[in-house]
Amino acid sequence: MSVRVRIPTVFRKYTDQQSLVEVDSGTLSSVVDQLESRYPGIKGQLLSSDGELHRFVNVYVNDEDVRYLGKLETKADDGDEVSLLPSVAGG
């Protein structure tokens, strides 16, 4: 068992075009670090310079927005799914 991470189109250039990546369970911070060790550069896309989630990215663990859970300390357990979503907006 592991955690499945759904990678949106905009980040697939970092993941060899993989749309689904499996990592070990842990906090979202640990998930991001595991992604970075495998796909260098992706962490800088997900986090802003202050180390928090970039304001243009929404992250869900299963169906819950981590901003309303524990943000980067949100736990992703075996069998959970983490979805990274770019915020899509304009005028």
Added chain:
Amino acid sequence: MSEHLKIPQAIADEMVAHCLESRPNEACGVLANEGAALVKVFRMRNASASPLRYSLDPREQLAVYRKLDDEGWDLAGVFHSHTRTEAYPSPTDVRLASEDVPYLIVSLASAAPDIRAFRIRKESWGAEEGEIEELDVTLGD
């Protein structure tokens, strides 16, 4: 040579219908392709509910992106309407562009809706400035 985007008439008609039905607010949604062909319009809710702004509802976006993966489709584009201005990216469109796919704009400013498509290229994801490149769009089957 500019990038080319072929939009089947049924796809164009559905985008325009969603935009007309959403007036006076801007409409938004995404397009899916299978291989090189556009196959699906996802009509989505404008979470901003505004005639001047649009934003996808992240929860609906999550469901749509899961559907794309489940169907083996790819995200082919993001579309939205301009209800009173031309089909060209506004400064806000450039500032908030985040997806690495064509952005389509449907203008309802004239009696005949106008569809144009653009790439908004940025030095880094999340940058607030970007270069606009227009795609060569053809409508029809």
